[in-house]
Ligand code: HXC
C-alpha cells in the first residue's frame with residue numbers, strides 16, 4: 001500500500017510479531033502492509049496459497065520479515081500447526097488479528113444449513129479457534145498479547161440479508177467483550193473494529209455486486225463516501241500498539257456515521273429542503289395547543 005507511517009512514528013510496532021488471518025487479500029493485506037511499515041514482523045494465514053505467495057513477495061520486497069502459512073481457520077489442527085510453525089519461525093506472536101471471514105447476501109429463507117455453516121464456521125468458529133489456540137499459548141508462556149477482531153457495524157444491530165454473518169459477528173463481539181474481562185489478568189487485551197463499507201474485491205463481489213447496490217450503500221453514509229484502507233489501517237495500528245494499552249474490550253466503529261444514520265428516528269429529514277423547513281417551522285410555531 002505504501003502509505004508511509006501516517007500519523008505514527010516509524011517504530012510504532014517495532015519488535016512485535018503480528019499474525020493476520022485472511023491477511024493475503026483486502027483489508028487484512030492492507031493491515032499487514034501498514035503494520036510492516038511500522039516495523040512489525042508479519043505472519044499471514046489464509047486458504048489460497050497463491051494469494052499468500054503474492055502478499056509475501058510484496059512484503060518481503062518492502063523489507064519486511066514475513067512468513068505465510070496456508071491454513072483454514074475452521075480446522076483446529078491446522079491452527080495448532082500454524083502456531084507451532086510461528087513458535088519456530090518467530091518465537092511466537094504478540095498480536096493476533098482475527099480478520100478472516102466469509103459472507104454473501106441472500107434472503108435467509110433461501111439458505112441451506114450448509115450455507116449457514118459456511119459463514120458461521122469461518123467467522124465465529126474460526127475466530128474462536130484461533131483465539132483459543134493463541135490465548136492458551138500466551139497464558140502457558142506467561143506472555144502478554146493483543147487480539148484485534150474485525151467485526152461489522154451490524155454485529156450490534158443485526159442486518160437483513162446477511163443473517164449468518166450478523167449472528168457470527170455478534171458472537172465475535174461477545175467473545176471480545178467476555179475475554180477482555182477474563183483474560184486481562186494474563187495481560188491479554190481484546191479490541192475490535194467495526195468497519196462500514198470499505199471497497200475490497202472479496203466484499204464487493206459478494207455483497208454489492210451491481211453499481212446500483214454500491215451507490216445505494218454510499219447514499220446511506222453521512223460523510224458521502226466509502227472508507228479508505230489507510231483510514232482503517234491507522235486505527236488498527238493504534239489499537240494494537242502499546243499506546244492503546246488501556247483500551248480493553250472496546251469496539252471502535254469506523255463507518256462515516258452510516259449505522260447511526262440508519263438508527264435515528266428523524267434521520268429521514270435529511271431530505272427536507274430549506275423551503276420545506278421554512279414551511280414546517282411556520283406550521284409548528286402557529287400551533288397553540
Ligand atoms: C446462497 C450460497 C451462496 C449464495 C454459497 N452458498 N454462496 N447460498 N447464496 N450467494 C452456499 C452453497 O450453495 C453451499 O450450500 C454452501 O453455501 C457452502 O458453499 P461453498 O461454496 O462450498 O462454501 P465455501 O467454499 O466454504 O466458501 C465460503 C463462502 C465463500 C462464504 C460461501 O463466499 C468464501 O469463501 N468467502 C470468503 C471471502 C468473503 O466472503 N469475503 C467477504 C467478507 S466481507 P449447499 O447447500 O448448496 O451445499 C464481510 C463484511 C462486509 O464479511 C460488510 C459490507 C459492507
Ligand code: NAP
Nearest residue numbers: 022025026027046047048072073100101197198200202203
Ligand atoms: P476479503 O478480502 O474477502 O477477506 C477475507 C479473507 O478471509 C480472505 O483473505 C480469505 O482468504 C480469508 N478466509 C476466508 N475463509 C477462510 C478460512 N476458512 N480460513 C482462513 N482464511 C479464510 O474481504 P475484506 O473485505 O478484506 O474483509 C476483511 C474483514 O473485514 C472481514 O472480517 C470482513 O468481515 C470485515 N469487514 C469488511 C468490510 C468491507 O466493507 N470490506 C466491512 C465490514 C467488515 P482465502 O479465501 O484464501 O482463505
